[in-house]
Amino acid sequence: xxxxxxxxAGYIGSHTVQYLQDRDEEIIVVDxxxxxxxxxxxxxxxxxxxxxxxxxxxRVFKEHHISGVIHFAANSLVGxxxxxxxxxxxxxxxxxxxxxxxxxxxxxxxxxxxxxAATYGExxxxxxxxxFPLNPTNPYGETKLAMEKMMKWFDRGYGxxxxxxxxxxxxxxxxxxxxxxxxxxxxxxIPLILQVPLGKRKKVYIFGDDYxxxxxxxxxxxxxxxxxxxxxxKAMDYLRKGNPSEVFNLGNGKGYSVKEVINTxxxxxxxxxxxxxxxxxxxDPAVLVASSRKAKEILGWNPRYEELGTIIEDAWxxxxxxxxxx
Ligand code: UDP
Numbered sequence: 163x164x165x166x167x168x169x170x171a172g173y174i175g176s177h178t179v180q181y182l183q184d185r186d187e188e189i190i191v192v193d194x195x196x197x198x199x200x201x202x203x204x205x206x207x208x209x210x211x212x213x214x215x216x217x218x219x220x221r222v223f224k225e226h227h228i229s230g231v232i233h234f235a236a237n238s239l240v241g242x243x244x245x246x247x248x249x250x251x252x253x254x255x256x257x258x259x260x261x262x263x264x265x266x267x268x269x270x271x272x273x274x275x276x277x278x279a280a281t282y283g284e285x286x287x288x289x290x291x292x293x294f295p296l297n298p299t300n301p302y303g304e305t306k307l308a309m310e311k312m313m314k315w316f317d318r319g320y321g322x323x324x325x326x327x328x329x330x331x332x333x334x335x336x337x338x339x340x341x342x343x344x345x346x347x348x349x350x351x352i353p354l355i356l357q358v359p360l361g362k363r364k365k366v367y368i369f370g371d372d373y374x375x376x377x378x379x380x381x382x383x384x385x386x387x388x389x390x391x392x393x394x395x396k397a398m399d400y401l402r403k404g405n406p407s408e409v410f411n412l413g414n415g416k417g418y419s420v421k422e423v424i425n426t427x428x429x430x431x432x433x434x435x436x437x438x439x440x441x442x443x444x445x446d447p448a449v450l451v452a453s454s455r456k457a458k459e460i461l462g463w464n465p466r467y468e469e470l471g472t473i474i475e476d477a478w479x480x481x482x483x484x485x486x487x488x
Contacts, residue, residue, distance in 0.1 A: 250302060369443040
């Protein structure tokens with residue numbers, strides 16, 4: 163009985179594959195390599211196909227006995243989604259529809275889904291719990307919410323149970339330094355900061371220092387990618403026990419400001435990282451911090467790498483060893 167990981171060659175997907183292999187699960191990866199890297203995963207069964215190709219996906223389900231799916235394959239950049247809503251709807255929503263159709267055809271009845279805090283939009287309060295209103299402010303969050311709703315109706319109609327995991331800010335890398343974050347172009351704060359000591363950029367920009375926060379910069383909840391990986395394992399265990407569909411936030415519960423992230427990176431890299439204040443980035447809420455109580459209580463999830471220093475140290479090990487990514 164194998165687990166199919168879609169998007170398993172991407173950042174969070176590849177770390178989850180590593181985690182599941184370490185506990186001896188049989189893994190099949192499907193990834194169209196649009197933004198993933200084949201070198202990020204070591205699996206015998208790797209299919210470089212697009213989820214929207216129903217015939218090819220069907221063949222994968224015929225060749226293997228797939229008991230459950232962990233679904234990462236999707237476009238995931240907020241800014242890009244504003245420019246290319248059609249691509250986001252087509253890849254994310256149609257991709258999910260094809261996947262669920264093929265699961266239904268083959269009687270695969272468990273799916274763990276990579277969702278996002280972007281489904282909440284810009285909540286006024288913090289920490290965010292799962293019952294907050296869902297008001298995405300961009301096509302990325304909107305398509306992820308549409309995918310969650312599709313799973314709800316496929317559960318009703320066909321008995322496919324799901325766990326949706328709404329992540330906050332994924333960061334860090336596997337402690338081996340062999341796999342990590344590699345985006346092209348890079349838009350995320352921690353890898354951008356680390357490009358300065360790598361000699362790839364001269365300085366980092368702080369998007370606004372006039373927010374209503376302790377130092378005026380935005381506060382985010384950074385969560386170690388290996389803690390995300392273990393949550394996917396726990397979510398699959400939860401479904402295997404026959405539990406009902408559920409939604410969980412995954413965060414660290416601790417918020418860090420942009421300035422705190424830069425200062426921590428300065429200490430860890432032993433490098434003066436010049437930072438310049440820029441305009442606010444449109445659509446950035448001041449504070450986004452998760453309550454992950456529900457995931458801890460119901461899934462029995464135990465995040466292990468909660469310190470910002472550990473997260474940046476692990477990210478730095480990967481970037482230093484692999485300055486050009488894969
Ligand atoms: N940010 C920044 N400079 C950058 C990139 C990001 O100040 O070059 C800020 C951004 O405004 C946000 C935080 O860092 O408050 C995290 O941004 P990121 O893009 O990493 O993740 P997001 O919160 O958008 O998912």
